[in-house]
Protein backbone atom coordinates (compact mmCIF):
# COMPACT_ATOMS: atom_id res chain seq x y z
CA UNK A 1 0.00 0.00 0.00
CA UNK A 2 1.60 3.31 -1.03
CA UNK A 3 1.60 5.95 1.67
CA UNK A 4 0.62 8.92 -0.49
CA UNK A 5 1.52 11.42 2.17
CA UNK A 6 5.20 10.68 1.62
CA UNK A 7 5.02 10.42 -2.11
CA UNK A 8 5.41 14.16 -2.53
CA UNK A 9 6.96 15.08 -5.82
CA UNK A 10 10.68 14.48 -5.80
CA UNK A 11 12.55 17.81 -5.83
CA UNK A 12 13.09 18.85 -9.39
CA UNK A 13 16.16 16.88 -10.41
CA UNK A 14 18.15 19.34 -12.47
CA UNK A 15 20.30 17.94 -15.25
CA UNK A 16 22.83 15.71 -13.41
CA UNK A 17 26.36 17.01 -13.41
CA UNK A 18 27.53 14.05 -15.46
CA UNK A 19 24.79 14.59 -18.02
CA UNK A 20 23.50 11.09 -17.31
CA UNK A 21 19.68 11.05 -17.56
CA UNK A 22 17.77 10.09 -14.40
CA UNK A 23 14.53 8.16 -14.06
CA UNK A 24 12.55 7.96 -10.80
CA UNK A 25 10.49 4.87 -9.93
CA UNK A 26 8.49 3.47 -7.03
CA UNK A 27 9.47 -0.01 -5.79
CA UNK A 28 6.47 -1.62 -7.44
CA UNK A 29 7.30 -0.13 -10.85
CA UNK A 30 10.71 -1.61 -11.59
CA UNK A 31 9.90 -4.51 -13.89
CA UNK A 32 11.15 -2.53 -16.89
CA UNK A 33 14.54 -1.43 -15.52
CA UNK A 34 16.33 -3.33 -18.26
CA UNK A 35 15.00 -0.68 -20.68
CA UNK A 36 16.84 2.02 -18.72
CA UNK A 37 20.36 0.55 -18.67
CA UNK A 38 21.85 3.85 -19.80
CA UNK A 39 20.20 5.94 -17.05
CA UNK A 40 20.65 6.56 -13.37
CA UNK A 41 17.63 4.83 -11.83
CA UNK A 42 16.20 6.20 -8.56
CA UNK A 43 13.87 3.70 -6.86
CA UNK A 44 12.22 5.36 -3.90
CA UNK A 45 9.50 5.45 -1.26
CA UNK A 46 9.27 9.16 -2.05
CA UNK A 47 10.91 12.37 -0.84
CA UNK A 48 10.57 13.27 2.81
CA UNK A 49 11.66 16.55 4.32
CA UNK A 50 14.13 16.14 7.14
CA UNK A 51 17.56 14.68 7.85
CA UNK A 52 19.00 12.54 5.05
CA UNK A 53 21.88 10.04 5.11
CA UNK A 54 23.52 7.69 2.63
CA UNK A 55 24.88 4.25 3.52
CA UNK A 56 27.48 3.53 0.86
CA UNK A 57 29.94 0.73 0.21
CA UNK A 58 31.58 2.17 -2.90
CA UNK A 59 31.39 1.71 -6.65
CA UNK A 60 29.38 3.21 -9.52
CA UNK A 61 25.97 3.13 -7.84
CA UNK A 62 27.35 4.67 -4.66
CA UNK A 63 28.75 7.46 -6.83
CA UNK A 64 25.34 7.85 -8.49
CA UNK A 65 23.73 8.34 -5.05
CA UNK A 66 25.90 11.41 -4.52
CA UNK A 67 24.91 12.76 -7.90
CA UNK A 68 21.20 12.34 -7.21
CA UNK A 69 21.51 14.00 -3.78
CA UNK A 70 23.50 16.90 -5.19
CA UNK A 71 21.00 17.39 -8.00
CA UNK A 72 18.11 17.26 -5.54
CA UNK A 73 19.37 20.34 -3.81
CA UNK A 74 21.29 18.79 -0.90
CA UNK A 75 24.27 21.00 0.03
CA UNK A 76 25.71 18.75 2.67
CA UNK A 77 25.88 14.98 2.84
CA UNK A 78 26.15 12.50 5.72
CA UNK A 79 27.66 9.18 4.67
CA UNK A 80 27.92 5.95 6.66
CA UNK A 81 30.37 3.27 5.50
CA UNK A 82 31.09 -0.14 7.03
CA UNK A 83 34.87 -0.44 6.95
CA UNK A 84 36.07 -3.07 4.47
CA UNK A 85 38.66 -5.63 5.59
CA UNK A 86 39.81 -6.09 2.01
CA UNK A 87 42.00 -3.07 1.29
CA UNK A 88 41.13 -2.99 -2.40
CA UNK A 89 37.45 -2.49 -1.53
CA UNK A 90 38.33 0.35 0.83
CA UNK A 91 40.27 1.96 -2.03
CA UNK A 92 37.13 1.74 -4.17
CA UNK A 93 35.12 3.54 -1.46
CA UNK A 94 37.70 6.31 -1.22
CA UNK A 95 37.92 6.85 -4.97
CA UNK A 96 34.24 6.45 -5.87
CA UNK A 97 32.64 8.18 -2.87
CA UNK A 98 34.96 10.22 -0.66
CA UNK A 99 36.77 12.07 -3.41
CA UNK A 100 33.72 13.03 -5.54
CA UNK A 101 31.65 13.92 -2.43
CA UNK A 102 34.01 16.77 -1.65
CA UNK A 103 33.48 18.22 -5.12
CA UNK A 104 29.66 17.91 -5.02
CA UNK A 105 28.78 19.23 -1.55
CA UNK A 106 29.59 22.16 0.71
CA UNK A 107 30.08 19.83 3.67
CA UNK A 108 30.72 16.10 3.84
CA UNK A 109 30.53 13.94 6.97
CA UNK A 110 31.81 10.39 6.66
CA UNK A 111 31.24 7.89 9.44
CA UNK A 112 33.40 4.76 9.18
CA UNK A 113 31.51 2.05 11.05
CA UNK A 114 32.12 -1.52 12.20
CA UNK A 115 28.52 -2.72 12.49
CA UNK A 116 28.31 -6.42 11.56
CA UNK A 117 25.95 -5.71 8.66
CA UNK A 118 24.01 -2.98 6.84
CA UNK A 119 20.86 -4.05 8.65
CA UNK A 120 22.50 -3.65 12.06
CA UNK A 121 23.79 -0.24 10.98
CA UNK A 122 20.31 0.85 9.84
CA UNK A 123 18.91 -0.41 13.14
CA UNK A 124 21.51 1.64 15.01
CA UNK A 125 21.27 4.94 13.14
CA UNK A 126 18.08 4.85 11.08
CA UNK A 127 15.91 6.54 13.69
CA UNK A 128 17.78 9.83 13.21
CA UNK A 129 16.91 10.15 9.51
CA UNK A 130 13.79 10.68 7.43
CA UNK A 131 15.47 9.32 4.32
CA UNK A 132 18.20 6.76 3.75
CA UNK A 133 19.96 6.34 0.38
CA UNK A 134 21.74 3.19 -0.77
CA UNK A 135 23.68 2.16 -3.85
CA UNK A 136 21.89 -0.62 -5.73
CA UNK A 137 22.99 -4.26 -5.41
CA UNK A 138 24.74 -5.69 -8.47
CA UNK A 139 21.71 -7.57 -9.79
CA UNK A 140 18.44 -5.78 -10.49
CA UNK A 141 16.60 -8.77 -9.05
CA UNK A 142 18.16 -8.06 -5.65
CA UNK A 143 16.74 -4.51 -5.34
CA UNK A 144 13.32 -5.42 -3.93
CA UNK A 145 14.57 -8.15 -1.53
CA UNK A 146 17.18 -5.71 -0.24
CA UNK A 147 14.52 -3.00 0.13
CA UNK A 148 12.18 -5.30 2.04
CA UNK A 149 14.96 -6.36 4.38
CA UNK A 150 15.82 -2.72 5.16
CA UNK A 151 12.15 -1.90 5.77
CA UNK A 152 12.06 -4.60 8.45
CA UNK A 153 14.27 -2.36 10.59
CA UNK A 154 13.58 1.15 9.20
CA UNK A 155 10.36 3.16 8.83
CA UNK A 156 11.67 6.20 6.97
CA UNK A 157 11.82 6.61 3.22
CA UNK A 158 14.27 4.28 1.44
CA UNK A 159 15.85 5.28 -1.85
CA UNK A 160 18.04 2.93 -3.87
CA UNK A 161 20.05 4.37 -6.73
CA UNK A 162 21.39 2.30 -9.61
CA UNK A 163 24.16 3.56 -11.87
CA UNK A 164 23.87 3.07 -15.63
CA UNK A 165 24.44 -0.59 -16.42
CA UNK A 166 26.73 0.16 -19.35
CA UNK A 167 29.83 -0.91 -17.43
CA UNK A 168 28.32 -3.95 -15.79
CA UNK A 169 27.86 -7.30 -17.33
CA UNK A 170 26.82 -8.81 -14.01
CA UNK A 171 23.34 -9.93 -14.94
CA UNK A 172 21.33 -13.03 -14.24
CA UNK A 173 22.44 -14.44 -17.57
CA UNK A 174 26.08 -14.15 -16.52
CA UNK A 175 27.07 -17.63 -15.36
CA UNK A 176 30.07 -16.35 -13.44
CA UNK A 177 27.83 -13.97 -11.51
CA UNK A 178 25.41 -16.79 -10.72
CA UNK A 179 28.31 -19.04 -9.69
CA UNK A 180 29.68 -16.31 -7.40
CA UNK A 181 26.27 -15.95 -5.74
CA UNK A 182 25.63 -19.65 -5.33
CA UNK A 183 29.13 -21.04 -4.75
CA UNK A 184 30.59 -18.37 -2.43
CA UNK A 185 30.13 -19.27 1.23
CA UNK A 186 30.86 -17.74 4.60
CA UNK A 187 32.83 -19.93 6.98
CA UNK A 188 30.04 -19.21 9.49
CA UNK A 189 27.70 -21.14 7.19
CA UNK A 190 29.50 -24.21 8.45
CA UNK A 191 30.64 -23.13 11.85
CA UNK A 192 28.45 -25.52 13.86
CA UNK A 193 30.83 -28.38 14.69
CA UNK A 194 27.87 -30.59 15.54
CA UNK A 195 26.47 -30.06 12.05
CA UNK A 196 29.71 -30.96 10.42
CA UNK A 197 30.51 -33.97 12.54
CA UNK A 198 26.96 -35.20 11.99
CA UNK A 199 27.33 -34.81 8.25
CA UNK A 200 30.70 -36.51 8.46
CA UNK A 201 29.21 -39.53 10.27
CA UNK A 202 26.46 -39.70 7.63
CA UNK A 203 28.92 -39.49 4.77
CA UNK A 204 31.42 -41.66 6.62
CA UNK A 205 34.31 -39.88 4.94
CA UNK A 206 37.74 -39.42 6.47
CA UNK A 207 39.27 -35.93 6.43
CA UNK A 208 42.98 -35.16 6.54
CA UNK A 209 44.51 -31.71 7.07
CA UNK A 210 47.99 -31.54 5.60
CA UNK A 211 50.23 -28.63 6.61
CA UNK A 212 53.05 -27.81 4.18
CA UNK A 213 55.96 -26.06 5.89
CA UNK A 214 59.25 -24.43 5.07
CA UNK A 215 60.87 -22.56 7.96
CA UNK A 216 57.65 -21.56 9.69
CA UNK A 217 58.79 -21.89 13.34
CA UNK A 218 57.02 -18.66 14.31
CA UNK A 219 53.56 -19.73 13.18
CA UNK A 220 53.48 -23.51 12.63
CA UNK A 221 52.76 -24.33 16.29
CA UNK A 222 49.57 -22.27 16.41
CA UNK A 223 48.37 -23.67 13.10
CA UNK A 224 48.87 -27.25 14.36
CA UNK A 225 47.25 -26.45 17.72
CA UNK A 226 44.18 -24.99 15.99
CA UNK A 227 43.89 -27.97 13.63
CA UNK A 228 44.03 -30.33 16.62
CA UNK A 229 41.25 -28.34 18.33
CA UNK A 230 39.03 -29.01 15.33
CA UNK A 231 40.18 -32.66 15.27
CA UNK A 232 39.00 -32.95 18.88
CA UNK A 233 35.51 -32.00 17.64
CA UNK A 234 35.53 -35.17 15.55
CA UNK A 235 35.66 -33.38 12.21
CA UNK A 236 39.27 -34.13 11.20
CA UNK A 237 40.84 -37.60 11.26
CA UNK A 238 44.49 -36.77 10.45
CA UNK A 239 46.65 -33.68 10.99
CA UNK A 240 49.95 -34.13 9.18
CA UNK A 241 52.97 -31.87 8.74
CA UNK A 242 54.92 -32.22 5.49
CA UNK A 243 58.15 -30.26 5.66
CA UNK A 244 60.46 -29.04 2.93
CA UNK A 245 63.78 -29.43 4.72
CA UNK A 246 63.27 -26.54 7.11
CA UNK A 247 66.43 -25.34 8.79
CA UNK A 248 64.68 -23.77 11.76
CA UNK A 249 62.67 -25.40 14.59
CA UNK A 250 59.60 -26.14 12.43
CA UNK A 251 60.04 -29.93 12.54
CA UNK A 252 60.78 -30.06 16.27
CA UNK A 253 57.68 -27.96 16.94
CA UNK A 254 55.60 -30.26 14.74
CA UNK A 255 56.85 -33.34 16.55
CA UNK A 256 56.15 -31.75 19.95
CA UNK A 257 52.43 -31.95 19.14
CA UNK A 258 52.70 -35.69 18.53
CA UNK A 259 51.44 -35.48 14.95
CA UNK A 260 52.99 -37.33 11.98
CA UNK A 261 55.83 -35.22 10.54
CA UNK A 262 57.38 -36.05 7.18
CA UNK A 263 60.13 -34.63 5.03
CA UNK A 264 58.59 -34.73 1.58
CA UNK A 265 61.91 -35.94 0.16
CA UNK A 266 61.55 -39.07 2.31
CA UNK A 267 58.05 -39.87 1.10
CA UNK A 268 58.02 -42.39 -1.76
CA UNK A 269 61.81 -41.91 -2.24
CA UNK A 270 61.69 -44.14 -5.30
CA UNK A 271 60.07 -41.19 -7.06
CA UNK A 272 62.97 -38.90 -6.38
CA UNK A 273 62.58 -35.54 -4.68
CA UNK A 274 62.17 -31.97 -5.90
CA UNK A 275 62.11 -28.67 -4.04
CA UNK A 276 58.81 -26.81 -3.94
CA UNK A 277 55.46 -26.47 -2.27
CA UNK A 278 53.79 -28.45 -5.03
CA UNK A 279 56.06 -31.42 -4.25
CA UNK A 280 54.91 -31.36 -0.62
CA UNK A 281 51.27 -31.28 -1.74
CA UNK A 282 51.81 -33.99 -4.37
CA UNK A 283 53.36 -36.35 -1.84
CA UNK A 284 50.50 -35.75 0.63
CA UNK A 285 48.56 -38.50 -1.17
CA UNK A 286 51.16 -41.04 -0.02
CA UNK A 287 50.82 -40.38 3.71
CA UNK A 288 47.04 -40.45 4.14
CA UNK A 289 44.12 -42.49 2.79
CA UNK A 290 41.58 -39.80 3.76
CA UNK A 291 38.70 -39.23 1.33
CA UNK A 292 38.94 -35.44 1.70
CA UNK A 293 42.32 -33.73 1.83
CA UNK A 294 42.71 -30.12 2.94
CA UNK A 295 45.88 -28.02 2.94
CA UNK A 296 46.42 -24.87 5.02
CA UNK A 297 49.54 -22.71 4.81
CA UNK A 298 51.63 -22.77 7.99
CA UNK A 299 52.73 -19.14 7.72
CA UNK A 300 49.29 -17.85 8.66
CA UNK A 301 49.50 -15.77 11.83
CA UNK A 302 45.76 -15.29 12.14
CA UNK A 303 44.65 -18.94 12.02
CA UNK A 304 41.28 -19.82 13.56
CA UNK A 305 39.23 -23.05 13.72
CA UNK A 306 36.98 -21.58 11.02
CA UNK A 307 39.82 -22.11 8.53
CA UNK A 308 39.23 -25.80 8.86
CA UNK A 309 35.52 -26.37 9.17
CA UNK A 310 34.80 -23.46 6.84
CA UNK A 311 37.09 -24.97 4.22
CA UNK A 312 35.70 -28.52 4.04
CA UNK A 313 32.20 -27.59 5.17
CA UNK A 314 30.92 -27.33 1.58
CA UNK A 315 32.33 -30.77 0.67
CA UNK A 316 30.66 -32.34 3.72
CA UNK A 317 27.29 -30.66 3.25
CA UNK A 318 26.81 -30.50 -0.54
CA UNK A 319 27.34 -33.70 -2.52
CA UNK A 320 27.79 -31.77 -5.78
CA UNK A 321 30.78 -29.83 -4.44
CA UNK A 322 34.15 -31.59 -4.71
CA UNK A 323 36.68 -28.73 -4.40
CA UNK A 324 36.82 -25.71 -2.08
CA UNK A 325 39.27 -22.83 -1.97
CA UNK A 326 39.50 -20.33 0.87
CA UNK A 327 39.55 -16.57 0.39
CA UNK A 328 40.29 -13.85 2.91
CA UNK A 329 41.12 -10.23 3.60
CA UNK A 330 44.90 -10.06 3.27
CA UNK A 331 46.75 -7.26 5.03
CA UNK A 332 50.33 -8.40 4.66
CA UNK A 333 53.44 -7.32 6.53
CA UNK A 334 56.67 -7.22 4.58
CA UNK A 335 58.94 -8.72 7.22
CA UNK A 336 61.97 -6.59 6.48
CA UNK A 337 60.21 -3.26 6.68
CA UNK A 338 57.11 -4.19 8.67
CA UNK A 339 55.24 -2.15 6.09
CA UNK A 340 51.52 -2.99 5.85
CA UNK A 341 50.46 -3.57 2.25
CA UNK A 342 47.47 -5.19 0.62
CA UNK A 343 48.30 -8.88 0.19
CA UNK A 344 47.80 -11.02 -2.85
CA UNK A 345 50.17 -9.11 -5.10
CA UNK A 346 50.93 -12.00 -7.45
CA UNK A 347 47.19 -12.60 -7.57
CA UNK A 348 46.38 -9.02 -8.54
CA UNK A 349 49.30 -8.45 -10.92
CA UNK A 350 49.53 -11.83 -12.64
CA UNK A 351 46.87 -14.42 -11.84
CA UNK A 352 43.72 -12.26 -12.03
CA UNK A 353 44.65 -10.50 -15.31
CA UNK A 354 45.68 -13.84 -16.86
CA UNK A 355 42.47 -15.54 -15.73
CA UNK A 356 40.31 -12.75 -17.12
CA UNK A 357 42.13 -12.87 -20.43
CA UNK A 358 42.52 -16.59 -20.99
CA UNK A 359 40.55 -18.49 -18.30
CA UNK A 360 37.42 -16.32 -17.70
CA UNK A 361 35.48 -19.24 -16.23
CA UNK A 362 37.73 -18.86 -13.15
CA UNK A 363 37.16 -15.09 -12.85
CA UNK A 364 34.69 -15.50 -9.99
CA UNK A 365 37.47 -16.71 -7.71
CA UNK A 366 38.44 -14.03 -5.21
CA UNK A 367 41.79 -15.63 -4.29
CA UNK A 368 42.66 -18.08 -7.08
CA UNK A 369 46.15 -18.65 -5.66
CA UNK A 370 45.12 -19.24 -2.05
CA UNK A 371 46.93 -22.16 -0.50
CA UNK A 372 43.95 -23.12 1.67
CA UNK A 373 42.27 -25.83 -0.39
CA UNK A 374 40.12 -28.95 0.14
CA UNK A 375 39.57 -31.66 -2.46
CA UNK A 376 38.37 -35.26 -2.71
CA UNK A 377 41.34 -37.63 -2.90
CA UNK A 378 40.06 -39.40 -6.01
CA UNK A 379 39.93 -36.03 -7.81
CA UNK A 380 43.45 -35.16 -6.72
CA UNK A 381 44.74 -38.46 -8.11
CA UNK A 382 43.41 -37.46 -11.55
CA UNK A 383 45.53 -34.32 -11.58
CA UNK A 384 49.02 -33.49 -12.75
CA UNK A 385 50.82 -31.46 -10.09
CA UNK A 386 53.67 -28.98 -10.68
CA UNK A 387 56.17 -29.17 -7.85
CA UNK A 388 56.55 -25.39 -7.61
CA UNK A 389 54.34 -22.42 -6.67
CA UNK A 390 52.17 -23.12 -9.67
CA UNK A 391 50.50 -25.91 -7.74
CA UNK A 392 47.55 -23.81 -6.54
CA UNK A 393 46.52 -22.48 -9.93
CA UNK A 394 47.18 -25.86 -11.57
CA UNK A 395 44.84 -27.62 -9.13
CA UNK A 396 42.15 -24.96 -9.57
CA UNK A 397 42.24 -25.17 -13.37
CA UNK A 398 42.05 -28.97 -13.32
CA UNK A 399 39.31 -29.07 -10.67
CA UNK A 400 37.16 -26.91 -12.97
CA UNK A 401 38.20 -28.70 -16.16
CA UNK A 402 37.64 -32.16 -14.68
CA UNK A 403 34.55 -31.61 -12.53
CA UNK A 404 33.01 -28.43 -13.95
CA UNK A 405 32.90 -24.95 -12.40
CA UNK A 406 29.83 -25.82 -10.29
CA UNK A 407 31.63 -28.68 -8.57
CA UNK A 408 33.96 -26.07 -7.07
CA UNK A 409 33.41 -23.26 -4.56
CA UNK A 410 35.09 -20.66 -2.39
CA UNK A 411 34.73 -19.92 1.33
CA UNK A 412 35.36 -16.68 3.20
CA UNK A 413 37.79 -17.63 5.98
CA UNK A 414 38.14 -14.15 7.48
CA UNK A 415 41.43 -12.33 7.58
CA UNK A 416 44.83 -13.78 6.80
CA UNK A 417 47.95 -12.07 8.05
CA UNK A 418 50.95 -13.98 6.83
CA UNK A 419 54.62 -13.30 6.27
CA UNK A 420 55.33 -12.39 2.74
CA UNK A 421 58.14 -12.22 0.28
CA UNK A 422 60.04 -9.24 -0.93
CA UNK A 423 59.64 -8.20 -4.53
CA UNK A 424 62.34 -10.59 -5.76
CA UNK A 425 60.63 -13.52 -4.05
CA UNK A 426 57.30 -12.51 -5.55
CA UNK A 427 58.92 -12.16 -8.95
CA UNK A 428 60.25 -15.72 -8.77
CA UNK A 429 56.88 -16.99 -7.55
CA UNK A 430 55.22 -15.15 -10.46
CA UNK A 431 57.63 -16.70 -12.95
CA UNK A 432 56.81 -20.20 -11.74
CA UNK A 433 53.08 -19.52 -11.83
CA UNK A 434 53.37 -18.03 -15.31
CA UNK A 435 55.29 -21.10 -16.52
CA UNK A 436 52.45 -23.31 -15.27
CA UNK A 437 49.73 -21.06 -16.70
CA UNK A 438 51.46 -20.89 -20.08
CA UNK A 439 51.73 -24.66 -20.17
CA UNK A 440 48.15 -25.31 -19.04
CA UNK A 441 46.89 -22.85 -21.66
CA UNK A 442 49.09 -24.53 -24.30
CA UNK A 443 51.04 -21.34 -24.96
CA UNK A 444 54.29 -22.93 -23.82
CA UNK A 445 55.75 -25.78 -25.84
CA UNK A 446 58.94 -27.81 -25.73
CA UNK A 447 60.35 -25.53 -28.41
CA UNK A 448 59.54 -22.13 -26.91
CA UNK A 449 59.63 -22.87 -23.18
CA UNK A 450 61.77 -20.51 -21.10
CA UNK A 451 63.16 -21.82 -17.82
CA UNK A 452 65.58 -19.03 -16.96
CA UNK A 453 64.59 -15.89 -15.11
CA UNK A 454 67.24 -13.23 -15.78
CA UNK A 455 67.57 -10.15 -13.65
CA UNK A 456 69.91 -7.32 -14.61
CA UNK A 457 71.08 -5.01 -11.87
CA UNK A 458 72.60 -1.62 -12.53
CA UNK A 459 74.36 -0.32 -9.48
CA UNK A 460 77.15 2.15 -8.86
CA UNK A 461 77.89 2.53 -12.52
CA UNK A 462 78.24 -1.13 -13.37
CA UNK A 463 75.87 -3.80 -14.62
CA UNK A 464 75.32 -7.15 -12.97
CA UNK A 465 73.30 -9.96 -14.47
CA UNK A 466 71.76 -12.62 -12.28
CA UNK A 467 69.84 -15.57 -13.62
CA UNK A 468 67.99 -18.46 -12.00
CA UNK A 469 66.69 -21.61 -13.68
CA UNK A 470 63.15 -22.74 -12.83
CA UNK A 471 62.51 -26.11 -14.38
CA UNK A 472 58.83 -27.00 -14.19
CA UNK A 473 58.54 -30.58 -13.01
CA UNK A 474 55.11 -32.17 -13.30
CA UNK A 475 54.04 -35.05 -11.11
CA UNK A 476 51.11 -37.32 -11.71
CA UNK A 477 49.62 -40.35 -10.02
CA UNK A 478 49.36 -43.66 -11.85
CA UNK A 479 47.93 -46.94 -10.65
CA UNK A 480 51.25 -48.69 -10.12
CA UNK A 481 53.72 -45.97 -9.29
CA UNK A 482 53.89 -42.18 -9.59
CA UNK A 483 56.21 -40.84 -12.21
CA UNK A 484 58.05 -37.56 -12.46
CA UNK A 485 58.25 -36.21 -15.97
CA UNK A 486 60.67 -33.32 -16.50
CA UNK A 487 59.52 -31.16 -19.36
Ligand SMILES: O=c1ccn([C@@H]2O[C@H](COP(=O)(O)OP(=O)(O)O)[C@@H](O)[C@H]2O)c(=O)[nH]1
Pocket residue numbers: 212213214215216242243244275276277278280296297298299371418419420421
Ligand atom coordinates in the same frame (compact mmCIF):
# COMPACT_ATOMS: atom_id res chain seq x y z
O1 LIG B 1 58.98 -25.36 -0.78
C1 LIG B 1 58.04 -24.92 -0.09
C2 LIG B 1 57.61 -23.56 -0.14
C3 LIG B 1 56.59 -23.12 0.68
N1 LIG B 1 56.00 -24.01 1.53
C4 LIG B 1 54.88 -23.61 2.40
O2 LIG B 1 53.82 -23.14 1.56
C5 LIG B 1 53.11 -22.07 2.20
C6 LIG B 1 53.09 -20.84 1.29
O3 LIG B 1 54.42 -20.58 0.92
P1 LIG B 1 55.02 -19.07 0.98
O4 LIG B 1 54.83 -18.51 2.32
O5 LIG B 1 56.40 -19.15 0.42
O6 LIG B 1 54.09 -18.32 -0.07
P2 LIG B 1 53.27 -17.00 0.25
O7 LIG B 1 52.48 -17.29 1.50
O8 LIG B 1 54.26 -15.91 0.41
O9 LIG B 1 52.41 -16.87 -0.95
C7 LIG B 1 53.82 -21.82 3.53
O10 LIG B 1 53.12 -22.55 4.52
C8 LIG B 1 55.20 -22.42 3.31
O11 LIG B 1 55.77 -22.86 4.54
C9 LIG B 1 56.38 -25.36 1.56
O12 LIG B 1 55.82 -26.16 2.32
N2 LIG B 1 57.41 -25.77 0.77
Ligand SMILES: O=C(O)[C@@H](COP(=O)(O)O)O[C@H]1O[C@H](CO)[C@@H](O)[C@H](O)[C@H]1O
Pocket residue numbers: 277297330332342343344345346347348369370371372389390391392393419420421429
Ligand atom coordinates in the same frame (compact mmCIF):
# COMPACT_ATOMS: atom_id res chain seq x y z
O1 LIG C 1 48.23 -14.50 -3.59
C1 LIG C 1 49.38 -14.10 -3.85
O2 LIG C 1 49.59 -13.12 -4.60
C2 LIG C 1 50.62 -14.81 -3.29
C3 LIG C 1 51.49 -13.76 -2.58
O3 LIG C 1 50.69 -13.18 -1.59
P1 LIG C 1 51.22 -11.87 -0.82
O4 LIG C 1 51.32 -10.76 -1.85
O5 LIG C 1 52.55 -12.23 -0.24
O6 LIG C 1 50.15 -11.61 0.21
O7 LIG C 1 50.26 -15.83 -2.32
C4 LIG C 1 49.49 -16.88 -2.80
O8 LIG C 1 50.12 -17.55 -3.85
C5 LIG C 1 51.03 -18.61 -3.56
C6 LIG C 1 51.34 -19.30 -4.88
O9 LIG C 1 50.18 -19.86 -5.43
C7 LIG C 1 50.46 -19.61 -2.57
O10 LIG C 1 51.44 -20.58 -2.23
C8 LIG C 1 50.08 -18.87 -1.32
O11 LIG C 1 49.46 -19.79 -0.41
C9 LIG C 1 49.07 -17.79 -1.65
O12 LIG C 1 48.93 -17.00 -0.47
